[in-house]
Amino acid sequence: MDFSTKPVLQVTQATIYQGDNPVLTDINFAVEQHEFVFLIGRTGSGKSSLLKTLYADLPLQSGLGEIVGYSLTKIKNSEIPYLRRKIGIIFQDFQLFSDRTIRENLSFVLKATGWTDAAKIKDRISEVLIQVGLTEALQKMPHQLSGGEQQRVVIARALLNEPSILLADEPTGNLDPDVADGIFKLFQEINKKGTAILMATHNHELLRKFPYRVLKCENGKLLDSQLHNVSFGSSF
């Protein structure tokens, strides 16, 4: 993990596009290694488009962006898998392989990202399952786990390669409030250990309870609670 003082993510005068359509224009922000940042905005305001640009699923066509040491304007297609090893990506839909055990789901990712030593693979899988509190899940199939447990496996999978930042798109969206609370606490623990977190959410409760920095997509701009008075009333 990188504990240097350089921001883990820096975006300068960037415009985020979906095809030819600008979704967010002239956005500027940086995220430091220790930070936990909420990303909010009404449906269709550009949260997912911004996150997709940050993990190079959408090209950065205008402005500058640097994340975990990679330039989003200069990155080559062949480098994108390496970028994604240093970023943990978590979506609302769990996207585990339904026909493989939890161990197989996790070892698949490690092998696909260059791990070859069977003992090290076994150890790393144990470590991440301990971290998310799911040691007993190793041999289970995804359908044998609850929604909250499956989301914990997804978080474990995102942690496998010790990312510098987690990008999470509505990670608690499909979960009961109690279960969502547990998942949120897990994100806080991960953050306390030194991983930056940028989390898109519609969850008002979280925003009220936890006074983390907020980035808000609004009218094609990105407002930053460090610089602006950002409202998160009932209509975001």
Ligand SMILES: Nc1ncnc2c1ncn2[C@@H]1O[C@H](COP(=O)(O)OP(=O)(O)OP(=O)(O)O)[C@@H](O)[C@H]1O
């Ligand atoms: N694959 C796509 N192709 C073209 N336009 C898209 C695509 N995905 C999203 N858009 C458009 O880009 C804009 C921003 O959408 P985006 O999904 O980033 O919003 P969001 O804030 O994440 O919304 P939500 O809260 O509903 O997830 C919307 O106008 C949307 O219609």
